[in-house]
Amino acid sequence: MSSVTVAMLYMLFALGGVAVYLALPGGQRSARIAGLIFGLSAIAGFAVLAAGHLFGEDVSAVYFCILAAVAIFGAGKVITHPKPVYSALYFVLVVLAVAFLMVMQEAEFLGIALIIVYAGAILVTYVFVIMLAQQSGASAVDGRAREPLLAVLVGFVTMAAVVSQAGHLPGNSTAMVDAPDAALARLAVADGIPAVDEPGEADDEPLGGSNTAQVGFLLFSQYVVALEIAGLLLLLALIGAVALVMKRVPRDVPVAPAPPLGEIGKEVPPF
Amino acid sequence: MIKDEDIVVVEEPQLSAAERWYIPQIADGMLVTLRHLFKKKLTVHYPEQKRDLVVGNYRGVHRLNRDDQGRVACVACFMCATACPVNCIHIEADEAPWPDREKYPAKFEIDELRCIFCGMCEEACPVDAIELTPVHDLISLSREQMIFDKEKLLEMYDQTKNLKPRKNPQITGYPATGDRREGKPADNEETAA
Amino acid sequence: MDSLTPYVILGAILFALGMVGFLSRRNLIVMFLSTEVMFQGVIVNLVAFGRFHQNLQGQAFAVFLLVIAAVEAGLALGLVVLLYRRRNTLDAEAWSNMCG
Amino acid sequence: MIVEWVQGQAQLVFSCLLALVVVGVMLLGVAYSILAERWIAAWVQDRRGPNRAGFFRLFGSFHFWGLGQPIADGGKFFLKEDIIPDNVDKPLFILGPATIFIVALVGFAVIPWGGQVQIGDALLNVQVANPDIGLLYVLGVGSLGVYGVVLGGYASNNKYSFFGGIRATAQMLSYEIPMGLAILVVVLATGQLRLEEIVLSQMGDGDVWNVVRHPLACFLLVVTLFAETSRTPFDMPEAEQELVGGFHTEYSSMKFALFFLAEYAHMITGSAFLMVLFFGGWHIPFVPGLQPGDTAWWAMLLKMLVMAGKIALMMVFYIWVRWTLPRLRFDQLMRLAWKGLVPLGLGLIAFALGMLYIGKPQAWVWTLVGNVVILATMLGITALIPSRVTGRQYDMPELPPRTSAPASIGGP
Numbered sequence: 001m002s003s004v005t006v007a008m009l010y011m012l013f014a015l016g017g018v019a020v021y022l023a024l025p026g027g028q029r030s031a032r033i034a035g036l037i038f039g040l041s042a043i044a045g046f047a048v049l050a051a052g053h054l055f056g057e058d059v060s061a062v063y064f065c066i067l068a069a070v071a072i073f074g075a076g077k078v079i080t081h082p083k084p085v086y087s088a089l090y091f092v093l094v095v096l097a098v099a100f101l102m103v104m105q106e107a108e109f110l111g112i113a114l115i116i117v118y119a120g121a122i123l124v125t126y127v128f129v130i131m132l133a134q135q136s137g138a139s140a141v142d143g144r145a146r147e148p149l150l151a152v153l154v155g156f157v158t159m160a161a162v163v164s165q166a167g168h169l170p171g172n173s174t175a176m177v178d179a180p181d182a183a184l185a186r187l188a189v190a191d192g193i194p195a196v197d198e199p200g201e202a203d204d205e206p207l208g209g210s211n212t213a214q215v216g217f218l219l220f221s222q223y224v225v226a227l228e229i230a231g232l233l234l235l236l237a238l239i240g241a242v243a244l245v246m247k248r249v250p251r252d253v254p255v256a257p258a259p260p261l262g263e264i265g266k267e268v269p270p271f
Numbered sequence: 272m273i274k275d276e277d278i279v280v281v282e283e284p285q286l287s288a289a290e291r292w293y294i295p296q297i298a299d300g301m302l303v304t305l306r307h308l309f310k311k312k313l314t315v316h317y318p319e320q321k322r323d324l325v326v327g328n329y330r331g332v333h334r335l336n337r338d339d340q341g342r343v344a345c346v347a348c349f350m351c352a353t354a355c356p357v358n359c360i361h362i363e364a365d366e367a368p369w370p371d372r373e374k375y376p377a378k379f380e381i382d383e384l385r386c387i388f389c390g391m392c393e394e395a396c397p398v399d400a401i402e403l404t405p406v407h408d409l410i411s412l413s414r415e416q417m418i419f420d421k422e423k424l425l426e427m428y429d430q431t432k433n434l435k436p437r438k439n440p441q442i443t444g445y446p447a448t449g450d451r452r453e454g455k456p457a458d459n460e461e462t463a464a
Numbered sequence: 465m466d467s468l469t470p471y472v473i474l475g476a477i478l479f480a481l482g483m484v485g486f487l488s489r490r491n492l493i494v495m496f497l498s499t500e501v502m503f504q505g506v507i508v509n510l511v512a513f514g515r516f517h518q519n520l521q522g523q524a525f526a527v528f529l530l531v532i533a534a535v536e537a538g539l540a541l542g543l544v545v546l547l548y549r550r551r552n553t554l555d556a557e558a559w560s561n562m563c564g
Numbered sequence: 565m566i567v568e569w570v571q572g573q574a575q576l577v578f579s580c581l582l583a584l585v586v587v588g589v590m591l592l593g594v595a596y597s598i599l600a601e602r603w604i605a606a607w608v609q610d611r612r613g614p615n616r617a618g619f620f621r622l623f624g625s626f627h628f629w630g631l632g633q634p635i636a637d638g639g640k641f642f643l644k645e646d647i648i649p650d651n652v653d654k655p656l657f658i659l660g661p662a663t664i665f666i667v668a669l670v671g672f673a674v675i676p677w678g679g680q681v682q683i684g685d686a687l688l689n690v691q692v693a694n695p696d697i698g699l700l701y702v703l704g705v706g707s708l709g710v711y712g713v714v715l716g717g718y719a720s721n722n723k724y725s726f727f728g729g730i731r732a733t734a735q736m737l738s739y740e741i742p743m744g745l746a747i748l749v750v751v752l753a754t755g756q757l758r759l760e761e762i763v764l765s766q767m768g769d770g771d772v773w774n775v776v777r778h779p780l781a782c783f784l785l786v787v788t789l790f791a792e793t794s795r796t797p798f799d800m801p802e803a804e805q806e807l808v809g810g811f812h813t814e815y816s817s818m819k820f821a822l823f824f825l826a827e828y829a830h831m832i833t834g835s836a837f838l839m840v841l842f843f844g845g846w847h848i849p850f851v852p853g854l855q856p857g858d859t860a861w862w863a864m865l866l867k868m869l870v871m872a873g874k875i876a877l878m879m880v881f882y883i884w885v886r887w888t889l890p891r892l893r894f895d896q897l898m899r900l901a902w903k904g905l906v907p908l909g910l911g912l913i914a915f916a917l918g919m920l921y922i923g924k925p926q927a928w929v930w931t932l933v934g935n936v937v938i939l940a941t942m943l944g945i946t947a948l949i950p951s952r953v954t955g956r957q958y959d960m961p962e963l964p965p966r967t968s969a970p971a972s973i974g975g976p
Contacts, residue, residue, distance in 0.1 A: 120707025
C-alpha cells in the first residue's frame, strides 16, 4: 500500500469513529442522522479505496467491495441501534455478507456453516432471549451509551494499529508481487497440507475434491483431537446452560405489583 | 362433606410403548379419515339439487293467498299488522271493488329483512289470507328488493300453491257488517300504527 | 483475488466495531452481540489467511471458532436470563456494584 | 456474437429459463394446493368443498369443479384493505412476511428436476444450480425460515402474536436437530452432498431408494418437516384456539397472503427435498424414460412430471395428516423432539457410521435389519420408562389412600 492510501485509510477511520460516536444511542436525533451520513460516507470511501486497490484483478473485487460495505454497515448498525432486536437482525445481515465473502473465497462449507450456525441457531436464540426479556421495545438501558468517547477512541485506535501493520503483510512484499505463484507454492509446501488445486491421495478421499470434503478430511486427520475437545466443550456448554437456567433464582428486586385498575395503560416504572 | 369412601381414585391408563410414540392412534385416525375421504358426501349441490324439506310447517317467505276467483283474499283488516311483533307489515286499505267484502288492501308490503318469521300474522289472519311458505332461499341484491309488495306476495302464492296448498280454501270473503261507508281512512292508519 | 490486505482491513474494522459496541453499550444482550461481531472479523481474517496460503487450516480454525461462538452464545444467554431474573433488568451497570 | 455467447453459456441460460418456469409453476402449485387442502378437508368431513368458481361464463354453467377458486381467492387478497396497525414495529412488520416468502422460494434453486437433457451438443443439468453443498444450502436456507415467523410475531405488538413467535422459535430450533440428523444419515449412506448425485445413487444396479435403506430416517425427516412447516399436528405457532392466529393475527390482505402462501411453498420445498433424499427424485425403477441415461427432451419432461407427481402425493399426505390429527400440547411437542426424535436420530447416525465403518453403507438388506433393531430398541426403552403421558402428575397433590372400594361412581 502506498503511503497516500494509508493516510486516506486513517482519515476514513477518523470519519468512521466520529460517525460511530455520533450514532451511539443517547445523542440527539440530528446527531444520529449526521452519524449515519458520516458512517455511510466512510464506508463508501473504504469501498472506493478497496476497489482502487483491487482494480483490474477480476470481477470478484466488485463483490468484495459490496459485501464488505454491507458487512461494515451492518456491524455499525449492530452497535448503534437503540433496539436490541434490530441489532440482532443487522447482525444477521453481517453474517450473510461474511458468509458470501466466504463462498467467494472458495470456502463454501464455512459460508453455509456460518449461515446455519450463526443466522439459523445463535441469532435465533438471541432474538428469543431479547423477546423474552424485553417485550416492550426500547428501554432506558438502550437509550444511553456508556463512555462512548473512550470506547470509540479505543476501538478505532486499535483498528488503526492493526491496519498500520497491514502494509507489512507478505502479500505486499516485492517477492510476492514478482512471483506470487512460486511464493504461494513454497508456502503451501511448507505447510505440508495438500493445496486446494491438488487434492491429496485419491484413495483417502471418499467425498471427492470438494471444499467440504477437504475441510472434513483436514479436521478428521490433523485436528481430530481438537475436534473431539470441541465436541466435549459443546456438551459441557449444553449441560452448563441447562444447569444455569434450571435453578430457581430468588429475585433481588421484587417484581412491580400489578397497577390499580385505573392506571392500566400508563407507564409502569421498572421496579 | 365428601366422605373418603366416596372419592373415586381414577388411575390414568398406562400407555404402551407404541402408544407413547403415538403410533397406533395415528394409524387409526389416518384410516378413519381415509374411509371418510371416499364416503358418499352428505351435502348436495345446492341450487341445482335441493333436499326435501323435512319440516312441513317450515316458516319461510310470506305469501298472499288468492281466492277461487283469483282475487287477493286479504280483506285489509290489519290484524296481521297489529299482531306483528316487529312491525314489518304495512297495509293501506281501500274500498273493495267486489261486492262480497268491504275493504281490500290497495297496498300490502312486508319488509322481509325486518321480519323474524314468527308466524304471528298467519295466526292472526281471520281469512287465512297471509301464510308462510316453505321457501327459504330469500335473496336479493338490495334492501329495496327485500320489501315485498302485494304483487310479489301474490306471485309467491302462484309459485307455492302446489307445494303447500291453501289451508282453508272455503273462507273466501269477509261477511259485510253494518255500514260500509263509516270506516274512514284515518282510523285505518291509526290501527296500523 | 489473492490480495490479502483488504480482507485484513475488513477484519480489523469488524473487530474494532465489535469492541466499540462491547465497551459502550449497556444492554447485556447487545454486548454479547458485539462480541459476535468481533468473531466475524476474526473469521474473515482466518479464511483470508488460509486462502492466501493456499491451504485449509484457516477454514479449520474458523470451524473451531464457530464452535466457540456457539458455546459462548449458549452460556452467555443462559447467564443473561439468570441475571435478568435476579434484577429484572438487562443493564450491565446494575452489576457494576461489587458489594455482592 | 450474442448467439455464440449464448451457446457458450447454455447451462446458464437453461438454468434461468428453468428458474422462471419452476417459480411460475410453483406459485401456481401453491395456489392449487390451497384448493386441494380445502377439497380434502371437505371430503374428510363428508362435504363437497369448493366446487363453484369456474372461469367466467365461457362454458355456460359448467363449473370446472371449482378450479377457478384460487384465482378468485388471490383477487380477494389483493383487493382487501391492507391494514398496518398503529402500534406495530413497522419495518419489521413488513419484513416478516417478505422474509418468510423469499426463504420459501430460494430453497428451490438446488432441487434436481430431471437429470440431464441433451440440447444440441450440450448436456445440461435440469437443475437451477448444482453446487457442491446442495444439501447444506437447503439446510441453511431452511434455518432462516424461522425469522419470518419470529419477526411477524414480535413486530405485531400483540401478546398472542408474541406467544406464537416464541413458540415458533423454540419449536423450529428443536426440530432442526433431528432433521439434520436424518439428513446426515443419507449423507453417510450415499457419501454425497450434491442433490443430483444423491438421486443418482439410488438407481444403479442393485440400488434401491433410500427409503428402503433407511425407513426410520425417512420417518424422522417426515415428522420434522411437519414441524418445520408448522403444519398440524405441530401448528403450535398459529394455534387458533389458543392464540387467535398466532404470529399472523395482526396481518391482513397481501401480507397475510404471503404468510399463507409461504406455508404451502415451504411444504412444496420440503416435499421435493424429501423425494430427492428418500424417494429417488425423478426416478421410478424399471420404467423406460426415467433412467439416468435418457436425455431426450421428452424424457426430461416425463421426469419433471414424475417429480411433480411425487411432490403432489406428499402434499396430499400433508393435508391428509392435517385433517386427521389434533394438535400436540407444547410440552408434548418438546418432549417428542428432545426425548424421542433426537435419541432416535443419534441411534441412526451411530448405525450408519457403523455401516460405513464395515464398508457397506449401501447394503440395503442389512440397513433394513438395523433399522428394525433400532426401532425395537427404542420401543423397548420407552416401555421401561414409566408412562407420563398427560403431564398432570407433576403438580398433583398426594391422593388420599384408598380406604375401601368406592361405593358408586355417581356419589350421593
